Amino acid sequence: MSLPRTSHTSLRPLAWVSLPVAATLALTGCGGGGQDGTGEAEASETRAVEHARGESEVPVDPRRVVVLEPVQLDTSVALGVIPVGTTVLNEAAGVPGYLGEEAAGIESVGTVPEPNLERIAALEPDLILGTETRHSALYDQLASIAPTVFMASQADPWAENVQLVARALGDEEGATTLLDDYEERCAEVAETHGTEDSTAQLIRPRDEVLTLYGPTSFAGSTLECAGFTTPEHDWEDISLDISPERVLDAQADLVLVTATDVDAPDAVPDAIRDNGDAFPELHVVDRSFWITGVGPLGGMTVLDDIDRILSAAE
Structure with missing residues (x-):
């Protein structure tokens, strides 16, 4: 199985640490030993997992997992390990609805760029999953709460991150099955709708720009997996920001515009609406899984959406 590689992006590491953290860690027993749901310490076998910070001894069967990244949340849920805590992209929106009812009750531990250490420690996790580019400054403190990967x-290529999460959770076979199913669904969509000679472009409207997603982004790679080709651009890592005046640079056979509310009257920006003739096949799609649904479940949800859109257009 091969998925498109994604280049690294440079994000500013989180540099804040709130003052009450040390006290909270002390009160919750921050030595990194896992605890069961009753609060009693549980002796558990461990295994070594290599990751971006070296190697960590993690529980063979982690039960109280905290995740700090969308792909870690999606993959954990897909593998049947419902985290006790997760960061979210937006506290008001919470856990993405596409993950289902089981995930709806997961406790928020802050936002993806700014995890809350006190909330994490209070959950008494036995495994924490994070990301070097976003959470580097917090690694030592997280590792003092629980084994951290x-x-x-x-x-990075999202499929590779899925495999790392699965290794940390002790279910590499499960990840292989999920990714194989994803690729089979890609092939099915491509064959059903004959997408091989068509281009597709995902656009995310922002305050003053339109962000175009390239072939190595999560959504872009899923469109390509489903047989589409992304129009050529000088991609800045996984995406490219253009001004509304350059909107015609976003033309493709299939153009998808993300929105929080797909039915909102202003979901399509004026720059695109005013050039409607240049975008005959334009569709508004749900940002909660097209942008933030990184992982096997998000990938399958995006593929289902592509199938729905193409079926309706035939």
């Missing part, structure tokens, strides 16, 4: 970057 870091991905190198959230912009």
